[in-house]
Amino acid sequence: MSGRLNPLLSQDDLPRFDMIAVADIAPAVKDLVRRCEAALEQGSSNDTPATYEALAAILDPAMQGLNDAWGVVEHLCAVADNPELRAAHASVQPAVTALSTRIASDLRLFHKYQLAAAEGADRLGPAQRRKLNNDLRAFRLAGAELAADDKHRFAANLMRSAEISKEFGNRLLDATDQFVYWAKEAELSGVPDDVMHNLRDEARSAGRDDGAYKLSLHQPCLGPLMRFAHDRGLREMLYRANVTRASQFGPATLDNTALISETLALRQERARLLGKASHAEVSLVPKMADTPQQVIDFLTDLGRRSQPQAERELAELKAFAAESLGLSDLQPWDLAYAGEKLREARYAFSAQEVKLHFTLDKVLAGLFTMVKQLFNVRFIIEQQATWHPEATAYRVERSGELLGRLLLDPFARSRKQGGAWMNGARPRWKKPDGSTRVALAYIVTNFARPAQGQPAFLSHGEVVTLFHEFGHALHFLLSRVDVLGVSGISGVEWDAVELPSQLMENFAWQWPVLQQITAHPDTGAPISRELFDKLCAARHFHCSLELMRQLELSMFDMRVHAEPAAGSRVQAVMDEVRSVFSPLLVPAYNRSQNGFSHIFNGGYAAGYYSYLWADVLASDGWEEFERAGTLDAGTAQRYLHAVLERGGSRPMLENFIEFVGRAPGIDAMLRQRGIAPASSSGSIN
Numbered sequence: 153m154s155g156r157l158n159p160l161l162s163q164d165d166l167p168r169f170d171m172i173a174v175a176d177i178a179p180a181v182k183d184l185v186r187r188c189e190a191a192l193e194q195g196s197s198n199d200t201p202a203t204y205e206a207l208a209a210i211l212d213p214a215m216q217g218l219n220d221a222w223g224v225v226e227h228l229c230a231v232a233d234n235p236e237l238r239a240a241h242a243s244v245q246p247a248v249t250a251l252s253t254r255i256a257s258d259l260r261l262f263h264k265y266q267l268a269a270a271e272g273a274d275r276l277g278p279a280q281r282r283k284l285n286n287d288l289r290a291f292r293l294a295g296a297e298l299a300a301d302d303k304h305r306f307a308a309n310l311m312r313s314a315e316i317s318k319e320f321g322n323r324l325l326d327a328t329d330q331f332v333y334w335a336k337e338a339e340l341s342g343v344p345d346d347v348m349h350n351l352r353d354e355a356r357s358a359g360r361d362d363g364a365y366k367l368s369l370h371q372p373c374l375g376p377l378m379r380f381a382h383d384r385g386l387r388e389m390l391y392r393a394n395v396t397r398a399s400q401f402g403p404a405t406l407d408n409t410a411l412i413s414e415t416l417a418l419r420q421e422r423a424r425l426l427g428k429a430s431h432a433e434v435s436l437v438p439k440m441a442d443t444p445q446q447v448i449d450f451l452t453d454l455g456r457r458s459q460p461q462a463e464r465e466l467a468e469l470k471a472f473a474a475e476s477l478g479l480s481d482l483q484p485w486d487l488a489y490a491g492e493k494l495r496e497a498r499y500a501f502s503a504q505e506v507k508l509h510f511t512l513d514k515v516l517a518g519l520f521t522m523v524k525q526l527f528n529v530r531f532i533i534e535q536q537a538t539w540h541p542e543a544t545a546y547r548v549e550r551s552g553e554l555l556g557r558l559l560l561d562p563f564a565r566s567r568k569q570g571g572a573w574m575n576g577a578r579p580r581w582k583k584p585d586g587s588t589r590v591a592l593a594y595i596v597t598n599f600a601r602p603a604q605g606q607p608a609f610l611s612h613g614e615v616v617t618l619f620h621e622f623g624h625a626l627h628f629l630l631s632r633v634d635v636l637g638v639s640g641i642s643g644v645e646w647d648a649v650e651l652p653s654q655l656m657e658n659f660a661w662q663w664p665v666l667q668q669i670t671a672h673p674d675t676g677a678p679i680s681r682e683l684f685d686k687l688c689a690a691r692h693f694h695c696s697l698e699l700m701r702q703l704e705l706s707m708f709d710m711r712v713h714a715e716p717a718a719g720s721r722v723q724a725v726m727d728e729v730r731s732v733f734s735p736l737l738v739p740a741y742n743r744s745q746n747g748f749s750h751i752f753n754g755g756y757a758a759g760y761y762s763y764l765w766a767d768v769l770a771s772d773g774w775e776e777f778e779r780a781g782t783l784d785a786g787t788a789q790r791y792l793h794a795v796l797e798r799g800g801s802r803p804m805l806e807n808f809i810e811f812v813g814r815a816p817g818i819d820a821m822l823r824q825r826g827i828a829p830a831s832s833s834g835s836i837n
């Protein structure tokens with residue numbers, strides 16, 4: 153045995169991605185779990201004073217040590233999955249879940265926190281008081297006050313829930329990867345050249361040198377094919393494959409149907425044990441929205457207001473498709489395709505033409521410049537080992553002070569989870585010894601890898617996605633709060649957490665910003681004003697149809713978690729929701745809920761509405777920038793101090809009121825989507 157330190161136990165600012173081996177996982181996690189158990193014993197013993205400081209000094213280092221290591225393992229599963237890693241994860245996940253369940257529901261510790269909260273009521277700062285109150289709420293929701301029998305059942309329930317959540321994700325990933333279609337060139341008529349190159353490269357690296365193209369259900373392939381491929385049969389085949397992933401129509405070992413029912417039943421049982429009517433009620437306790445009915449009313453109201461416009465959009469599209477494309481019976485697999493063609497006809501530009509102006513390097517450089525102008529922070533490339541050669545590390549500095557680091561992993565590859573997300577890996581933390589650990593965030597996206605010798609081109613939609621994730625990262629990295637539990641985005645109400653991200657998206661639609669982030673690779677010239685104006689004219693194209701899609705997902709999520717018996721009638725709930733919100737008849741085989749990882753393998757259960765809820769806040773907040781000028785430093789500073797720097801140290805409603813000067817209302821969101829506000833203005837609080 154060598155004296156090598158297990159890299160997962162390292163106290164460095166950054167995980168040692170260059171040294172971590174799968175074999176390190178189990179020993180490190182077991183060791184860290186033991187340290188947490190010891191901290192639990194010590195923290196809840198009579199020898200430990202019931203003060204915030206004493207508890208934080210004992211529990212924070214132990215818990216954060218485990219969070220750090222476990223966070224790395226979960227992150228690697230998401231970006232560099234492989235069977236050995238999965239097995240290592242599975243071997244220690246029960247111990248991690250059991251520990252967090254035990255600590256979160258420990259009655260002795262709960263009492264200790266109650267005493268600490270009372271003791272500190274007049275003495276502690278607002279961030280510490282809020283952290284303690286959040287902790288007490290979390291203890292209650294974790295079943296700390298349950299009788300022994302029920303507590304046992306609650307813990308077993310959580311163990312099983314964690315297990316099947318992971319299994320849901322694994323099956324979805326496998327089902328996605330399992331689909332491969334080898335296409336001939338003739339089948340891909342209409343598909344842009346850069347996408348064709350990529351599909352060809354994918355085929356080559358899979359050992360096919362016969363001129364075939366490798367089609368998959370990963371976004372860089374699926375998205376463009378559904379929008380551009382002339383071959384209707386091909387689109388239908390891809391659509392069907394995508395919406396039947398992990399369902400009864402594929403291998404039984406990858407079917408998520410039973411896992412969904414079991415998940416919902418388990419969540420309902422936990423709600424019952426906590427004395428709540430539904431999991432939706434439990435989910436809303438720490439959120440801005442008060443009751444499931446309030447959310448359902450909010451979604452219903454939005455649907456009612458946008459429905460007339462959605463119907464107009466669809467009628468126009470149907471007429472266009474019949475007249476110009478010979479598609480007299482528009483189907484779901486025609487929507488993106490016909491939409492793209494109508495957009496081109498109406499706005500006289502192609503998304504492909506726009507895309508030529510956005511290269512990843514230029515977009516990033518311009519984005520960093522913009523962030524410097526707004527918030528006076530710099531992003532500087534730093535040589536650091538990451539989990540993949542394509543992931544880059546940046547130092548985030550203000551006037552020479554290191555605020556944190558950002559690691560960016562831009563390109564799609566196999567064994568990497570689809571979609572785009574920001575991971576607040578390590579929040580800013582003032583340790584018990586007085587030193588400060590700076591924040592660490594990851595941004596992961598699935599952009600198409602550049603063809604050889606070419607820059608990486610982004611669609612404008614992908615640029616908006618990058619800005620979105622960057623908004624999350626700024627919220628996380630610029631927080632001045634250093635109290636664990638309310639620093640970074642910890643403790644921010646889940647239905648408000650999309651405020652900074654969605655507000656940030658707006659910058660990707662502004663002329664001063666577009667001039668900074670665009671450059672044609674041949675001429676170096678930024679996008680022309682003419683093309684920019686066309687892009688903006690098309691911004692709200694089909695936005696009501698898109699809103700209906702978001703409403704469908706949000707309402708499905710809220711209803712399956714608000715209705716106690718929904719687990720046994722998932723498809724029926726989906727059908728009912730679609731009958732209200734889906735503009736087109738969906739084929740009976742559609743099982744898209746079997747791939748709804750946000751709510752079945754993510755944190756969005758009874759919370760998917762958060763995107764729309766936070767959009768109300770973001771749209772209303774954005775109008776401050778609109779009034780003052782996009783890059784107005786004064787507005788940016790107000791926003792920085794009122795919202796971004798606050799972390800979860802106070803309610804978002806207070807942040808918002810400090811920034812805007814009043815409570816948020818729904819009209820700005822409707823206005824920005826081109827939907828006429830109703831005369832009576834709705835508001836949320």
Ligand SMILES: [Zn+2]
Pocket residue numbers: 620624650653
């Ligand atoms: Zn987001």
